[in-house]
Amino acid sequence: MPVVGVWRRGSQSLWRGRAFVVAAFVVLVLVVAADVFGGSSVRLGGMMLALPALAAVFTGPGPVLVIAAVMLPAFVVSLGANGRLNWADAPVSLATAVVISAAAAGAAAVREKRANELAQSRRVTARTQATLLRPLPSRLGPVEISSAYLASDEESTIGGDVYACAVVGGRPRVMVGDVQGKGLSTLEVVLFLLTAFRQAARQGVALDDLPAFLDDGVRRDLSRARDVAQEGGEVGEGPEAGQRMRECFVTAVVVEVVGEGEEVRLVNCGHPPPLLLRGGTVRELSASRPALPVGLLSLDSDPVRVDTHRLDVGDTLLLYTDGLIEARDEAGVFYPLAERIGAWVARPPAAMLDALQSDLRGYARLEDDVAMVTVRRSTAPRDG
Numbered sequence: 001m002p003v004v005g006v007w008r009r010g011s012q013s014l015w016r017g018r019a020f021v022v023a024a025f026v027v028l029v030l031v032v033a034a035d036v037f038g039g040s041s042v043r044l045g046g047m048m049l050a051l052p053a054l055a056a057v058f059t060g061p062g063p064v065l066v067i068a069a070v071m072l073p074a075f076v077v078s079l080g081a082n083g084r085l086n087w088a089d090a091p092v093s094l095a096t097a098v099v100i101s102a103a104a105a106g107a108a109a110v111r112e113k114r115a116n117e118l119a120q121s122r123r124v125t126a127r128t129q130a131t132l133l134r135p136l137p138s139r140l141g142p143v144e145i146s147s148a149y150l151a152s153d154e155e156s157t158i159g160g161d162v163y164a165c166a167v168v169g170g171r172p173r174v175m176v177g178d179v180q181g182k183g184l185s186t187l188e189v190v191l192f193l194l195t196a197f198r199q200a201a202r203q204g205v206a207l208d209d210l211p212a213f214l215d216d217g218v219r220r221d222l223s224r225a226r227d228v229a230q231e232g233g234e235v236g237e238g239p240e241a242g243q244r245m246r247e248c249f250v251t252a253v254v255v256e257v258v259g260e261g262e263e264v265r266l267v268n269c270g271h272p273p274p275l276l277l278r279g280g281t282v283r284e285l286s287a288s289r290p291a292l293p294v295g296l297l298s299l300d301s302d303p304v305r306v307d308t309h310r311l312d313v314g315d316t317l318l319l320y321t322d323g324l325i326e327a328r329d330e331a332g333v334f335y336p337l338a339e340r341i342g343a344w345v346a347r348p349p350a351a352m353l354d355a356l357q358s359d360l361r362g363y364a365r366l367e368d369d370v371a372m373v374t375v376r377r378s379t380a381p382r383d384g
Contacts, residue, residue, distance in 0.1 A: 020059050024051045024067040028074040035081040048075050049097055052104035061109040068101035136165050136373065140172035142261035144376045146349035148357055152323065152366040160186030161321045161371035164194055166201035168256070173201065176319040176373050177252035177294070178271065192221040193250050193294065207256045211269050211304040214252070215297040222248060222295070249295035253319055257311070261377035264317065266307045269294050272325060275338065276309065277316040277345045282338045285309055285317075316349065316376040323368030327360060335363055349374040
């Protein structure tokens with residue numbers, strides 16, 4: 001996908017450069033014609049000098065130089081038609097045209113270099129996030145799984161929303177989380193969270209102990225990263241560094257499927273509650289005891305409570321990040337998820353998420369990324 005995007009951007013840039021050259025040639029012909037045939041009262045030659053500068057805003061140095069090469073002879077003709085091709089006016093006018101053209105070409109080169117660097121950065125970060133957010137399997141035991149990720153910025157795929165799954169003791173386990181903050185800095189915390197989650201799966205950590213395990217892992221990795229950054233002189237010592245650590249947290253919800261899917265166990269660390277979709281009803285599975293986010297759990301001496309819910313065949317759990325329910329329309333009204341989702345409950349999980357994404361995009365312009373995962377109990381027997 002990144003290769004296709006790069007080719008598309010390159011083709012668009014080439015087409016845009018050619019279009020500007022053609023448009024500039026047409027403008028030059030019209031300006032020269034107006035100066036030659038318009039008499040002494042018409043003097044439009046100065047307009048030509050704007051063409052290289054304007055082209056530098058939208059194209060690379062190549063098209064700018066082509067436009068400048070065509071513009072300079074046309075400018076000489078215009079000077080002659082206006083009676084300014086003399087030793088008093090011509091040297092200054094031509095020098096001005098050359099300087100503007102050279103400056104425009106230089107500006108276009110700098111802009112193109114920065115655009116290429118930005119494109120390369122986006123390719124790297126896109127690959128990084130694709131590596132972190134591995135595609136979820138379509139089935140884990142008795143449940144079907146589907147996922148979707150919507151970036152608030154269509155030009156970027158960087159965000160702190162995360163999802164993952166694992167099988168622990170024969171039980172499918174799905175996590176959805178949201179790292180506080182945006183941009184590249186959140187990817188590090190996403191990595192810490194996923195690392196802790198996968199380590200917990202390998203070590204067979206029980207769901208009851210998982211929040212504390214994630215909290216310890218994330219805070220330990222954050223502390224280690226802070227120490228490395230301080231050794232490299234990237235961050236300062238003192239209370240500011242400690243404050244940044246305390247302010248870094250992750251809301252997360254984890255569901256674990258028991259047996260043949262007839263029961264789900266759920267822990268929620270400050271995250272929006274999942275929705276249970278059953279027939280034509282939609283119900284929030286709110287935590288019986290609110291808990292702090294991962295990274296802040298050490299501030300609460302009580303363990304996170306595990307809630308248990310029944311899951312019938314055909315029931316669907318929707319796990320999501322807060323960007324979904326905090327999206328607003330032009331009037332400032334939040335997206336009515338519980339009202340809208342019921343219309344698509346009968347669809348397969350992937351089709352339901354597709355419909356939800358399309359409806360959300362039409363309802364509001366996203367201000368935050370959105371991650372969504374569905375877990376549906378099916379009639380198929382457990383794998384293996």
